[in-house]
Amino acid sequence: MDKIGELTVFAKVVDEGGFSAAARAMNLTPSAVSKQIGRLEDRLGVRLLNRTTRSLSLTPEGRSFYERCTRILSDIDEAEAEVTSAHTTPRGMLRLSCGVAFGRHQVSPLISEFLERYPDVQVEMIQTDSVVDLVEQGVDLAVRFGELQDSSLVARFLARSKRAICASPEYLERHGVPQHPSELQDHNCLFFSTLPHLNEWIFKVPEGEYPFRPQGNFSANNGETIHDMALSGLGIARLAEFLVAPDVRDGKLVRILQDYYRDITVPIHALYPTRRHLSPKLRAFVDFLVEKFSPVPPWERL
Known part of the structure; x- marks a missing residue:
């Protein structure tokens, strides 16, 4: 087992108050838990636990090591939670390209509502009537008019x-x-x-x-x-x-x-580079545009 695994087993033994209880909590056998603790102590060259047939207690070195272990394991849990959250919660900078007129009259008025829904997102809006290379210029999403020319981009239909x-x-x-x-x-x-x-x-x-x-x-x-x-x-x-x-x-x-x-x-599409590992901020914004422009675009509701 790797070092993190050894730390996890050791902390669980202390938390549960014994090898058998830790084994049940981790779905392991008591002998497997005992071997892990033995390997950890051999590697460190110190005894971490005082064992008797009826009780288990920490040595002074074991108590100091346990306190460090719990902090390390807590940091790992927090890091994993942060990464997982980053893949589920929209956050970060979203760079958007769209035409000058469409950006001003149709997209800009929607940005405030989007940012209210997703306060951890920041939007940079690039308004140009020229075609932007999304990958080369680091743009997450482009709103474009007309028939699609670049088959390497993923297209989401918005309106006609x-x-x-x-x-x-x-x-x-x-x-x-x-x-x-x-x-x-x-x-x-x-x-x-x-x-x-x-x-x-x-x-x-x-x-x-x-x-x-x-x-x-x-x-x-x-x-x-x-x-x-x-x-x-x-x-x-x-x-x-x-x-x-x-x-x-x-x-x-x-x-x-x-x-x-x-x-x-003329069709209007939201274009972005790839479907793989689509960021939550990009997915949220594309879904937001579809919500606002489909099935009837706002200029036809006047």
């Missing part, structure tokens, strides 16, 4: 997001409301400067798909700024429903060309 072609009532009053996607070429369209895949506006027409590349006098590298410009009446934009739904409800923006665009949706 529609996009809307929209403009302010003031813009539409000045320039008219387009009735067909082809009429967008006569309008000032707002587009992304650094995310070319977002500048492919695909419409559904009776003949099939109608692709359109927006042109206009303003572009930006994020949806937040394009959203602001659409609200200001500068032009027509294609933006996510999670961003524009409150404005449509309040009459600040108007959806247009819905018959050509209403069925086009």
